[in-house]
Amino acid sequence: MxxxxxxxxxxxxxxxxxxxxxxxxxxxxxxxxxxxxxxxxxxxxxxxxxxxxxxxxLNFKRHVYLMMNKPDGVLSASRDPRARTVVDLLPPGLRRRGLFPAGRLDKDTRGLLILTDDGGFAHRMLSPKSHVTKWYEAVLESPVSEADVLRFRRGVALADGTVCLSAGLSVLREGETPLVLAGLREGKFHQVKRMFLACGNRVLSLRRVRIGGLALDPELAEGAARELEAEEAALVFRTAPWIK
Structure with a gap:
């Protein structure tokens, strides 16, 4: 430079x-x-x-990449005059000028969030052309059917007529309020919730667990964050071996 x-x-x-x-x-x-x-x-x-x-x-770093386990009730934003943001949760040692969340999670959605000051990295991660899949665990109001799985695979048509890209859907736990895993390659407004609504279902809770090949650190408490090594950040652009 x-x-x-x-x-x-x-x-x-x-x-x-x-x-x-x-x-x-x-x-x-x-x-x-x-x-x-x-x-x-x-x-x-x-x-x-x-x-x-x-x-x-000085251990100079051109850019930093942080993994956060976002809690419920916090905005995915750098700053907001009326509400607490994910940047507000960072301890002083991890704060840095220009940090922003690379992609957003709804205020009531928990889980994996990446914060960085690298605009190129964020753009590449969020672009549908990169085919980076974001995986969410969702607790639903009612069971899913094979027809729902097929609709996700073919592309769910939302209430406003928007047709989503092909997405993955599998059942992790059956029952009256099943736990499912949904994988999306795009990030429309409230997309996961709207996709299940289009299938006649409702999301009760939502947590992002993986972006590409980068999984949420199971040792990271809700509200906590840690710095990612360069090799870890690069996993975002790899497909996890367990994803077909």
Whole structure:
């Protein structure tokens, strides 16, 4: 990416505002290539130069990718003046300028959500052309039939006439309120709920459990988040081996 202002580099790594990191630099607490630098406008290459703050080498990351286990009642948004958002749930150590949810979950939907500051990654993940399947566990009001499975496979026609892309549907637990697994390659407004309504059923609860080949970490508590390694983030664009 070439050279950038030193204060911009440090601010992008969650070390403070441009004003705050500028004060760090002017105080002589920052070095580039082993040489103390006191000018915030100094140009450095964050991916080639060794930058240190208080003698601690900066582990520069151009982009970050977070996995969150979204709880019920929280908005999938970066900010909202009237409601708590998924970004509000992040601890200080995971917060970073420009973070946004890559794809949304309804306020009452739980489960896997990716937050990032990488717009290209989000666009690729959400584009139907990428064929990234999002998998949801849904508790339903009534049992599903083989006809419902076939309708999902052929593409459900919603109440407004919109025809959805082919989707997967399988039963995980039978009974009066069955648990099913639904796989979608697109993300229309309230789509899972509307698809089941079109089949004469109703979703009682909904949780996203997988995006592509990336599964929700079973050790991640609701409301918690953790950083994804690059290899984990890349799993989004792979098909899970158990998905046919």
């Amino acid at each position: 070439g050279k950038e202002r030193l204060d911009k580099i440090l601010a992008s790594q969650n070390l403070g505002s441009r004003k705050e990191v500028g004060a760090l630099i002017r105080a002589g607490r920052v070095s580039v290539g082993g040489t103390e630098v006191r000018r915030p406008e100094w140009k450095a290459d964050p991916e080639a130069d060794v930058i240190a703050v208080d003698s601690q080498v």
